[in-house]
Amino acid sequence: MKLPVALLVMGLSGLVSAGAAETLPPLPADVRFYTVADFPDLTESATYNDLMPERAxxxxxxxMATVECVVGENARYSACAIVSENPRGYGFGEASVAYQLFTQKAYGEPGRVGRSTVKWSP
Incomplete structure (x- = not known):
């Protein structure tokens, strides 16, 4: 199933720009969705700098990493999956998921799906 969403790109400046709506290809059946419970040591006060992968x-x-997230209640994301990350092995995917879950406001009705790309720089 393909879902219409707005593509969001999060740059280092912290500004979000919305692109044109697009149709997303489906995620693989075995993709892992992360929730807040997967990050027990984090709080809503986590910042971009807190989430930067230590090895990187x-x-x-x-x-950078692209994640796909589901809008939950209270303008927060309820779950996110890693779509891609580059380079691999540094933790940019999980950091981007945590960034979306803990710091970003979700727009739209619960259940809506969106993709975001988060760029990371030490």
Whole structure:
């Protein structure tokens, strides 16, 4: 099933720009969806800097990840899946999921799906 969404790109400046609505390809059947419960050590006060993957910070590696999230109640995302990350092995995917779940406001009706790309720089 393909879902219409607005593509959001989160840049290092923290500004969000909305692109044209597009039809998303389906995620693989075995994709893992993360929820707030998957990050027991984080709180809603987590910031971009708090979520930067430690190995990437130490190695001074920039990266990005695209995640797909489901709008939940109270203008928050209820679950997110990693669509892609580059480079792999530094934790940019999970950091981007946590960023969406803990810091970003979700727009739209509960159940709506959106994709975001988060860029990371130490």
């Amino acid at each position: 910070r130490e190695d001074e590696v920039e990266g």
